[in-house]
Amino acid sequence: MASGEDNPLRVAVIIGSTRAGRVCDTVGEWFAERAGRRADLSIEVLDLACYAFPGCYPQEATPSMCRFAGSVGGADGFVVVTPEYNRSFPASLKQAIDFAYDEWQAKPVGFVAYGSGSAGHYAVEQLRTVFGALHAVTMRDWVGLDLLGGSDGLDGRGRPRDTDDRLRAITAMLDQLAWWGRTLRAGRRAQPYVS
Known part of the structure; x- marks a missing residue:
């Protein structure tokens, strides 16, 4: 684990599902606890269920939209936690x-995805396209969880088990996110990004 060049990177962990009965918040909290152990990262959880977003896109941004966009703007990088629904990510x-x-x-974006069978692979691949269009840099390595994966799935409290493979995947993704985060932060400070 590399240390931050000056201040820890501000990383927003975005809980991407708002469904009743979801496990996204549990998976996100599990991940945020592990990421929070790193001295080079400052973790903030943004749970989409805590925002009163409008049902359709309004003419003017609502306070919840502005608050969310402000949190995104203040972050140096992101980890999106998402389920896979019908081979994609939630609306x-x-x-x-x-x-x-x-x-x-x-800014860099990493992924923690879950599903059954594909471990969220299809959701991640579609999110790569979306974030590429927004001029964000997506991490090659990501954390995939097969929630129906038998004894390696969830523990008795409904949290992902800390297997060696999962902990290695978290470390690999966060190492990449930290490198890109420091590099892109320095670049934005040196010269504003032009899209």
């Missing part, structure tokens, strides 16, 4: 992503 996540625009630019 609530796409809506929230669209509420910010310039705030995503020239």
Whole structure:
């Protein structure tokens, strides 16, 4: 683990599902606890269920939209926690992503995804395309959880088990996120990003 060049990177962990009965918040909290152990990162959890987003895109941004976009703008990088629904990611996540625009630019994005069988692979691949269009840099390595994966799935409290493979995946993704985060932060300080 590399130390930050000056201040820890501000990383927003975005809980991408708002469904009743979701496990996204549990998976996100599990991940945020592990990421929070790093001295080079400062973790903030942004749970989309805590925002009163409008049902349709309004003419003017609502206070919740502005608050979310402000949190995105203040972060140096992101980790999106998402389920895979029907080989994609939730509409609530796409809506929230669209509420910010310039705030995503020239920042790194990592993924923690879950599902059954594919471990969220299809959701991650679609999110890579969306964030690429927003001029964000997505991490090659990501954390995938197969929630129906038998004894390696969830523990008795409904949290992902800390397997060696999962902990290695978290470390690899966060190492990449920290490198890109420091590099892109220095670049934005030296010269504003032009899209």
